[in-house]
Amino acid sequence: MALHRLQTPDQANMLSIPDLIQKKKRGGVLSDEEVKTFIRAVTNKTIQDCQTGAMLMAIWQKGMVVKETETLTREMMSSGEVMSWPKEWAGLVVDKHSTGGVGDKVSLVLAPALAACGCKVPMISGRGLAHTGGTLDKLESIPGFNIHQSAEQIQKILGSVGCCIVGQTEMLVPADRVLYALRDATSTVDSLPLITGSIISKKGAESLSALVLDVKFGRAALYKDLESAKELAESLVNVGNGLGIRTGAVLSCMDGTIGRCVGNSLEVIESLETLKGKGPEDLMELVTTLGGILLLMTGLVSDLPAGRERISGAVTDGAALSKFRAMMEAQGVAAEAAQSLCSAHTDYYSVLRKADHQSELTTPAEGLVSEVDGLVLAEVLHKLGAGRSKAGEPINHSVGAELLVSPGQRAERGVPWLRLHYEDPAPTPDQMNRLRDALSLGTDTQTQQKQSLVKKLLLPQ
Structure with missing residues (x-):
């Protein structure tokens, strides 16, 4: 390259x-x-x-x-x-960016699915900070996965596999590295033009043909309401298109969690289960919508439903799983470990680290599950070692939680609804009480089935 x-x-x-x-x-x-x-x-x-x-x-x-x-x-x-690509890749180089969420493992499924559909995906991702998880941290829970790749290595992996997920190189957008640190120190992180500049400049340096943005809103998101998230999405889409990148956005709700698992190793397991055709509906909704938009913007499909169907097909027929396995091996994972993780019947913990302790919380009464507060869940897990407060801090990849119930599901009193994975430190009584309070139960008339996470689409004309 x-x-x-x-x-x-x-x-x-x-x-x-x-x-x-x-x-x-x-x-x-x-x-x-x-x-x-x-x-x-x-x-x-x-x-x-x-x-x-x-x-x-x-x-x-x-x-x-x-x-x-x-x-x-x-x-x-x-x-x-600024990256440049072979001429034969023209129109096919794509990426996705999320503004951060709880249990957001979309990239781990989406990148290989797009590669299976013929796209080239040089996905430059970030680490988790505060309560939001980071794609790089999830992947580094896989022994041997190397997120540090040179420009030449990135092109080689894209040529052979079609996708890679890497960290930002020292050569890309050095101005953003300086401004990002000072924005944090000066409490200017939430400036709309500065957020836009930071996100789109890094994607622009990838020389993309198309970019889709997953802009979150809700209790567990940076923006709490739809209107403020829409303002950010419009700024990102306008500037991205102004720089010559076909740019679209999805506005999605972030009150609870995406999927049932939160925490680095657990999210890798859920991503692999999804790539094996056994993923949760809300995760697949985001994967097929975001991927469908990118296929539409590259001209590989004629409309969004066709794009959704093609992404879904790449997952269900195993093509995306094959790409994920190839990507793992290309980025340093031993072939035997990659094969084990991708096999139909595997003990994931033969490769991934398992927390020393698991503890289950039970429902306090009978009722229909209304929701689980994703922000509370993420904040407690952060304190237990799953996240970091400052860049560079170590994290424990094994810490996490599994939701054992879904919104709309009837739960009997005393039935386990959450499995907590932890090591040292152990959760305090106050943290356990916060987790218990994160579960909301309702009656038949109060509770509805889990609704679509996707609330609005912003597509280029």
């Missing part, structure tokens, strides 16, 4: 950083050259952290118009190396 660096003229001697901060602080619209000057200074480290923080706060307070956000994103994308 060829890599090229996009150069822009250095305007640092012509435009004053304090003047740019002042202009944005007063609500002015920065010109293309002014945005370039700011990002160049960030990348070249010719700007003080306090000045960068001041600009981030000014952007947080005053916002950016679409053109400003588009320029910011393009300059961030161009701050490092």
Whole structure:
């Protein structure tokens, strides 16, 4: 894979950083050259952290118009190396991004399913932080799986397998690495243009043909309501399309969990079960919808129902499972371990780590399961070692939970509804009480069957 660096003229001697901060602080619209000057200074480290923080706060307070956000994103994308692909892959290079959820193992099923449909998927993913899980952490629970791949290795894996799931390389979007850290330190993480720039710049550096975004809303999501999530989705779609990437989005509800398993090793097991045709309906709904949109945007199908059907077929006929096995081996997993994980009847814990302790919670009364609070579940698991509060902290891949009931299911009193997997530290009485309170039971008239997670689609015209 060829890599090229996009150069822009250095305007640092012509435009004053304090003047740019002042202009944005007063609500002015920065010109293309002014945005370039700011990002160049960030990348070249010719700007003080306090000045960068001041600009981030000014952007947080005053916002950016679409053109400003588009320029910011393009300059961030161009701050490092930009991937390029063989001509025969034109129109087929695709990826997906999720804004984070509980039990979100969609990428582990979607990437190999797309590869089985003929796409090339250079999926650059992230790690979990706070209560949200990270795709890289899930995959690293598989012994030997190497998420660190060079540009040349990525192209080689795409050529032979069709998909890979890797971490961001040092060469891609260095400006985002600086801004991301300072956004956290300056409490500007929730700025719409800065979120848009961070997400789309990294995807733009992959030189994608098409991108689909899973924008979550609900109690366990960054955005709690549909309208604010829609605003983010529209910003991402507009800027992505403005950069020449066919971009669509799905707005999906994130109150509970996706699937029945939360925690790194457990989510790998559930992903493998899904690839073997035994996955939960809500997970498959997201996989087929997101994948169907990408197949539609690449022109491999003529409409969304056909795209959904083709993705579903790749899972049910075993083609996606074969791709996942090939991807594991290409990224360092021993062939024997990969074969064992993908076999029809296997003891997953012969390969994956199993927690030392399991404990079940039982239902306090008879009733229909209304919901399980995904945020509470994720927060308790985080405290037990499944997640991290700061980048670089170690996690315990074996910690997690299995839901033993589904919304709409009738549960008798004393029936187990949650199996907790833990090691050291053991859950405290307060944490166990929080978990018990996460279960909501209702009556026949109060409780409905679990509804569709997908609430709205935003597709390019």
